[in-house]
Amino acid sequence: METKPDYLIKGGKRLDGRKLADWREISIKTGVIENADGSAQVDFGKTKVIAAVYGPRELHPRHLVMSDRALVRAKYDMLSFSVEDRKRPGPGRREHEISKVTAEALSSVVLTEKFPRAVIDVFVTVIQADASTRITGLNAASIALADAGIPMKGLVVGVTFGKIYDEKGKGYMAVDVFKPEDQWGQADIAYAKSYNDNKVVLLQMDGDVTKEEFLKGKEMADKAMEYTYKEMVKALKGKYEVD
Amino acid sequence: METKPDYLIKGGKRLDGRKLADWREISIKTGVIENADGSAQVDFGKTKVIAAVYGPRELHPRHLVMSDRALVRAKYDMLSFSVEDRKRPGPGRREHEISKVTAEALSSVVLTEKFPRAVIDVFVTVIQADASTRITGLNAASIALADAGIPMKGLVVGVTFGKIYDEKGKGYMAVDVFKPEDQWGQADIAYAKSYNDNKVVLLQMDGDVTKEEFLKGKEMADKAMEYTYKEMVKALKGKYEVD
């Protein structure tokens, strides 16, 4: 459809004017879904994602019940019109995979043993997609859990990073990729940590990088992650005690 | 495929020779499905529908069970060869919607509190379609319930009405629409009442009419409804006490 651009970075500037280590504008709102026990909308540039949390509540079907702790269940989906070409409603294979890694990342911080036999349902919905939707959604989910008052060891915080090329084809690591970088870049990495203990709880990559490039990108991402974390804490001010 | 006719009424006569307030020949038979607890076949002209009732019986799945009354469940479907172009077997969106409004209309008369925890299953199957199938099916369902000896406050009775045009494009309200009127007419209205208390229990319209046209058509339909009701009572003679 669209043709590959000649470069994704030129003279130190990315297609949207950012430098390599820059992240897009981040906006965070809590309590956006009145009916939910907790909710948040997080925007990374034009990527807008809403997360809503229901629970702890009774778990159906019964055979999923765990006698010693709660199940954290995540459902990631995109509005059909959040993307360029209409997405068929209902989750596909991509959505099922993202739901799985999202639930796993969140499970690393939720104190599930406080709610035996219950379920905590996290719904992540992409309203508008401009890349990094799973990470934006994971951040929203993390805040929505806090907004719901669910006890957690800490917040999960994520950013993406990737590898983009200049007009000579040389590759550079860059933080918080947006659509053309996701589509045409040489690597796209989703990355999240549990911020209490600084552990990697989500990491997914497509692309082709050396170990050194990967580590360099990760270091750049850590800075953006720290900023994101602070913004998240700010948004939760008064709702959730951290540190 | 087919082309729109120049008129649906001319010189006071509809395409099948009827006048505006005329309904098609109505035929009603009960006990047509031996295995069912109650059943009926109702024909409105070439539209032929069979309804079969099973119940009150045990309800599965258990989570649908209501402790204080029975669930009335309806399933409307069409034989694949009941229509011009073969219908794919199994219910689609249209069938699900009609099943819903059928169950709601029937629920308004069935004394569900007599059978706590049970289900009354009503199966409506279109054998041949020449428009007005949902209303023909609702009438058949109503009779099948009575045939099954299910206690009811009264019978649900329905007819359709619509708006059809003459050779000058002028619109007229007409009763009991058939296929070309349904397909090409300016409005198509499914209408049913609970005949004990004269309340509207089903009303669905597609089209474009003024309030006055609507009320006029409804008045015409009321006459056809009275006739239909009498035919239904006749068919049930000895099986079911009415009035």
Add this chain to the structure above:
Amino acid sequence: METKPDYLIKGGKRLDGRKLADWREISIKTGVIENADGSAQVDFGKTKVIAAVYGPRELHPRHLVMSDRALVRAKYDMLSFSVEDRKRPGPGRREHEISKVTAEALSSVVLTEKFPRAVIDVFVTVIQADASTRITGLNAASIALADAGIPMKGLVVGVTFGKIYDEKGKGYMAVDVFKPEDQWGQADIAYAKSYNDNKVVLLQMDGDVTKEEFLKGKEMADKAMEYTYKEMVKALKGKYEVD
């Protein structure tokens, strides 16, 4: 796609060199799936099928539980790449039917009353298909059940037979059909017996034969069946007591 061959037999020889009463090389291995309670791979020429048995084990969903005996459940499926044109993953109508007749044939010999409320799951998977897959799978299932130590009245043993034509179009009955014979022959018959009481427990035919042809083919098949039975017993030596 491919064109019909001029003959399937000529000068007494079938396309793969066999005579009418000849069966393909039979290979039987047990214990091929370590995790299963019992398993077997059976090859009839290039047709290779694996059967795995799990059970007796707890049965879900509960409403299928039988208070006086075990349920024998079979699931026949083909690897997507076991056939010329890729088969869509997941069972279709053909697979459901074969699963049903396989379960019924096996149920005739398993002493299900020994395991009330339980299920015995038999999974039959075609690794490579060169006709006669359901019968090859049934033999594998029979051995896998014995390998699992499930008590049985006897083994179920099957072979196929069919009708193939020579260059003049004359038909002959032949044993253990392979792909071109299945595809182009005049009849294809799947046939299995419970070998303890010599009863026909599976019989399916497509084609066109006289009664005499059928009985003749069946007689030829009985010889192949006896050989197959002996091979099966040999493969089970020491694992399962027969006769």
Add this chain to the structure above:
Amino acid sequence: MRLIKMIDKITIKRIEDLLKDGKRLDGRKLDEFREVKVETGVVTKAEGSAIVTIGKSRVIAGVKIGLGKPFPDTPASGVLMTGAEMTAWSNNEFETGPPSPAAIELARVVDRAIREAKIIDLDKLVIEVGEKIWMVFVDIYTMNADGNLFDAAALAAMAALSTAKMPIYKDDEVIRDNLKTNLPTNGKVVSTTYIGIDGKLLVDPTMIEEKALNARLTVGIKDGNIVSLQKGGKGGFTDEEVETILDGALKHSKKLLKALK
């Protein structure tokens, strides 16, 4: 549910007891078919249709013929598709939802009988090789299920097909009004079903008989030849029983053909 099953068990016991004296619950002889009735042309919207009644079992079959694209591997051949639904309204024990294995088996056994007997000349259903063909859909629905659905479904499908009319393809449109030409068919196939236990063989079983004796064999016959076989049920038949059933099927097939006219 439990109550019904208890009643079933009592009835099954009676069936077995009667059988020892060679008797059936409904008074029939072991090798006696119930009354068979075939009505055609029951749904005028269908290109062909029939209701078949065997005792208290009743099924309806309809034929729709529409345009389609041939399968890539048979570019010069029309397509036959057979479906069957064991409707939840035809018996208290049948359920709504996707086709059960039993309904799938029913459809496939009828399909094979029609296909293997070469009833429809699929080669004659080609409009443009590789591009446009006629697709013949036969759909069968149970209306009241009381056993031997196989034979009733085969009869209904056969009756619907042999009375079906061909639509006309003209100027890129399908015309279905006032059709005269028949769907081209070759002869007729019928099936006969037996159930059995311990050498007792019963033709045309009722539903409760099917529950009592669960070895079943359905034989499709055309022109005195066997064109399809389907063994079902958890029991087995001896070699002699199989032969007896084949002879019985050959005999009954003549009467069933008469019912088709």
Add this chain to the structure above:
Amino acid sequence: MRLIKMIDKITIKRIEDLLKDGKRLDGRKLDEFREVKVETGVVTKAEGSAIVTIGKSRVIAGVKIGLGKPFPDTPASGVLMTGAEMTAWSNNEFETGPPSPAAIELARVVDRAIREAKIIDLDKLVIEVGEKIWMVFVDIYTMNADGNLFDAAALAAMAALSTAKMPIYKDDEVIRDNLKTNLPTNGKVVSTTYIGIDGKLLVDPTMIEEKALNARLTVGIKDGNIVSLQKGGKGGFTDEEVETILDGALKHSKKLLKALK
């Protein structure tokens, strides 16, 4: 679950008691709509989009326009498809999975209002007769469900459609950047929903009111004409109530049209 239902029952009792005095739980008059807010252009990736808030109910609708093949029986017509999802995140009682009958009804009622009011000129969406057309997808999602989803969904769909831009088809490609031309639409349709019991009619019900009084009537209005009707719920309306509702819908439709600008 049980606890919630008990709370519901208590609230329903209060609703009924208040109703005897002509009062509603949230202090509104019987014939008073909640505040309505319409925001358009909320999702720039969509050709058209809107968020509609009615009280605490909020829905989002988006329009995507893509290439397609026309249906065989309407070769010179574009296609309109309307979907609705009652998302599990918009209310504790909604579930994930395939669309419920309620969600299907919601989509179909909105679809009919738009279709019967001839809002979109489908004839103008043809690129090549019989081959290439524009398909207009309207998808509606509940964001926070608190009753009267029918009217909110219709408003959102209408707002999204009337602000939607047409993509450009050029050199076999669809261009969606910097679009200027509007999707061709004719006028505006809005719907008004009443629920009732025993002569008491309430416009724009909340979710708990919908549980208390379950006869429902939704009236689609365009240019002062009735273009769609949908009765729901297990109760009924008298002839007089139906007429009163039609009058009420005609009245409210004017205000709703204003909210659309």
Add this chain to the structure above:
Amino acid sequence: MRLIKMIDKITIKRIEDLLKDGKRLDGRKLDEFREVKVETGVVTKAEGSAIVTIGKSRVIAGVKIGLGKPFPDTPASGVLMTGAEMTAWSNNEFETGPPSPAAIELARVVDRAIREAKIIDLDKLVIEVGEKIWMVFVDIYTMNADGNLFDAAALAAMAALSTAKMPIYKDDEVIRDNLKTNLPTNGKVVSTTYIGIDGKLLVDPTMIEEKALNARLTVGIKDGNIVSLQKGGKGGFTDEEVETILDGALKHSKKLLKALK
């Protein structure tokens, strides 16, 4: 079910105890892979196939290549589709039915490794731009599941692809007999999986080890570069652990490549 789980818990406890001394249940060192065996050409009906055994884990992968139409947005490119089934017959705990999230993840992770490593030159799989292309289907089935299915599946898929033959397209037909030409592939990708807890990292986990330690990281390597990463499980890894795993994966990838020949 309950019994099995109790046994699991006891075993998990033992695994944890042994781990304190740097030991594994099966006697391996923490960074020791189980024996790896690759057999190709196991299904001659497939264009390519392989069975890979890692300890007691065994998977089969097959490649089918067929005709297809390109996706509208990539008219000059073939298509690669990767599927995986965690078969109910390969482990007592796996269930029949539509693919579980775990099976979907397995397929997608293998797919990404192959795709990002550009193993298949999709541009070379075009017969007619915009009209006719080759579709390459890689399907993976577990035969006996005992942990580390990711690495086994990747190896099996890679082995099947690199030994796959291209069918021939001639006179509108696909010929699959006596094929000589290989599917065009570029190099080889392999993946290495670690699980861990508290600084202890175990390569190539068994199924019970995966239950005990649930932070997992799978690293796809081609030509010494990282081409895919997939973190799974409810635990996390420190920055140092991630780096250690990358180094380990680079090391093991060499041995795995040798197993591919």
